[in-house]
Amino acid sequence: MLLPLSECETIRVMTTETEKSIPRTARERARAEITREILDVALHHLATDGAPALSLRAIARDLGMASSAVYRYVASRDELLTRLIIDAYNSLGEAAEAAEARADRSDLIGRWSAICTAVRSWAIANPNRYALIYGSPVPGYVAPPDTIAPGSRVAALLTRILVDATASGHLPAEITSDLVSPAASEALAPLREFVGSDVSDALIQRGLIAWTGLYGAVSFELFGQLHNVIGEGPGEREAWFEECIRRWATQVGIA
Amino acid sequence: MLLPLSECETIRVMTTETEKSIPRTARERARAEITREILDVALHHLATDGAPALSLRAIARDLGMASSAVYRYVASRDELLTRLIIDAYNSLGEAAEAAEARADRSDLIGRWSAICTAVRSWAIANPNRYALIYGSPVPGYVAPPDTIAPGSRVAALLTRILVDATASGHLPAEITSDLVSPAASEALAPLREFVGSDVSDALIQRGLIAWTGLYGAVSFELFGQLHNVIGEGPGEREAWFEECIRRWATQVGIA
DNA sequence: CAACATTCGAGAGCACTGCTCTTGCATTTC
DNA sequence: GAAATGCAAGAGCAGTGCTCTCGAATGTTG
Structure with missing residues (x-):
């Protein structure tokens, strides 16, 4: 689910870059265009x-073509869903990256807050796409490797904040002196591979808990589990989410 | 999504009680039995x-009957899913209640831990049922009111711990002196209706964040988002989850 | 006990799905 | 220009949820 942090920058450049090769022949042009149309209609x-x-x-009906013709461009329904999943991960990643880029680099809490808010806003604006990537997986489906890089983008942003927080030297003592159990430290090995050796076990642990917390909070709200829990009046959900952000930030020592 | 805490006890008794009325006539007997069989096969x-x-x-095929005959017992596929949802909520609720009941009443952290562990264990043992109740909702479907009472059982358990923690008077100063923003306090009104007036805003807030955190952590693991994040060796996921429990408990002041 | 009413099971049928295969046509390549 | 390739369309298969009708079994009532 994660790609080494060092490689994420490359991915970002690749995916934001426009189509890499302009199709030459008319047939290739048409193919690219129709494929695009299919994906657009599917997205809709x-x-x-x-x-x-x-x-x-x-x-196919919407595009005025026979259903069998679509299979020239999309191998199967699963493959179409995979493309939409990658697209959704990238869309979410870009939204989070853009929001974070707008914050001052030294304002860690500002960056953190921007990411969380962007994720929630994107999820609310694109509930079905969010459900597609973070909801219950379809039983038979296995996510192909192409999805893990786009899926790492938000995690990469959050991780960078942890790295910067460590580098700043302003972490509270309760975190720098905190220790995690050896078993948990062992369990965190894959994530450490992703984060690098600059960040302490304790901070990695807190960061991951905050990450799953963010995911849980957004999913809870989006999947309707907050009915009769948090008010649905104007600004209420936002006020509540602000509190969550504050708590997570406190937890990773950047509040 | 929540039923007032005071009514939850009633629900628990009702649902654990065996079938309330033994069917008299042969037809009613057969009907009850076939309905049961359909639900069993559906569950399987x-x-x-x-x-x-x-x-x-x-x-219908598994039961050796015509598909149309099933509609004599189940109104639609949606209705069948609703029954399975209620069943899943009750199954999860019973598992959590049983685990919590095994802990000493005064051992708040023990009760908390028992609930969290029970929820995760149940989810891992019943992934598809968990996805059914806590995964992405099917777009057209609206959960009927019958589901909210069974869906409140775990929340009721967690809430009782907050009540008991408040009553014990052992909450740390950082929580008792903590204040939430007026807007957030307002947003928490529905949950306060559920919890009652004994628990402070700050503790309600922390408890809800812990709850969504628990949900996020379990979902993250179950939905495959922890691949390459937490090791999958024996005990690794458990060690990690232990850390989560500890952190949540600290957050609500019972660690 | 007979007559009526209700319930039930089965089959056919409709509209939909994913997907495959063949057939004819257009385009590209040699 | 001929051969190879790409493409669109149609028919078809197996599956889905759901409805309707039609006998048969089971109730209840006179």
Whole structure:
């Protein structure tokens, strides 16, 4: 689910770059265009009806072509979903990156808050896409390797804050002196591979808990588990989420 | 999503009670039995193939009856899913209640830990049922009111700990002196309705963050988002989860 | 006990899905 | 220009949820 942090920068450049090769022949041009159209219509259907209702036949109908013709461009429904998943990860990643880039580099809490808010805003604006990537996986489906790099973008942003927080030397004593159990330290080995050796076990641990907390809070709200828990009046959900952000920031020592 | 805490006890008694009325006539007997069989087979299919693949026709086939006959007992696929959702909530609730009941009443951290561990264990043992209740909701589906009471059981357990922690008077100063923003306090009004007036805003807030954290941690693990983040060797995931429990407990002041 | 009413099971059928295969046509390449 | 390739369309298979009708079994009532 994660790609080494050092490689993430490369990914970001690659994905934000426009189409790498302009198609030469007319056939290739048409192919690229129709593929794009199929993905656009699929994205539209996904946004309005959700992933379970996404139908290749309906897409073909919308495009005025036979259902069998779509299979020239998309291998299967699963493959289409995979493309939409990658697209969603990138869209979310770009939103988070753009929000974080707007904050002052030295303002760690500002960067942290920007990321969290961007993730929540994106999720609310794209509920079905969020459910596609962070909701219950479809039982048979296995995420292909192409999805892990786009899926690491938000994690990479959060991680960089932990690195910067460590480098700043302003971490509170309760964190720098905190120790995690040897077993947990061992369990964190894959994440350490991603983060690098600059960040302490304790901070990695707190950062991951904050990350899963962010994910839990957004999912809880989006999946309707907050009904009769948090008010739904204007600004109420936002006020609550602000509190969450503050708590997570405190937890990783940047508040 | 929540039922007033005071009513939860009633619910618990109701749901654990065996079938309230033994059917008299042969027809009613047969009807109850066949309904039971349908639900059993559905539960089995749910466990093995997941909710999206749950098919009324397949259930009918397994039971050796025509697919149309199933509709005499189950109004629709949605209604069947609703029954399974309620069943799952109750199963999870019972597991959590049983685990919590095994702990000493005065051992708040023990009760807290028992609940968290029970929730995770149940989720791992019943991934598809967990996904059914806490995963992405199906777009068209709206949860009927019958689901909210069973869905409140775990929350009720956690809430009782907060009540007991407040009553014990052993809460750390950083919590008793903590204040939440007026906006957030306002947003917490529905949850306060559930919790009662004994628990402070600050503790309610921390408790809810812990709750969403628990949900996020379990979902993250179950939905495969922890690949390459936490090791998958024996005991690694458990060690990590222990750390989460400790952190949440610290957060609500019972560590 | 007979007549009526209700319930039930089964089959056919509709509209939909993912996906495959063949057939004819257009385009590209040699 | 001929051969190879790419493409669109249609038919078809197996599956889905759900509805309707039609006999048969089981209730209840006169």
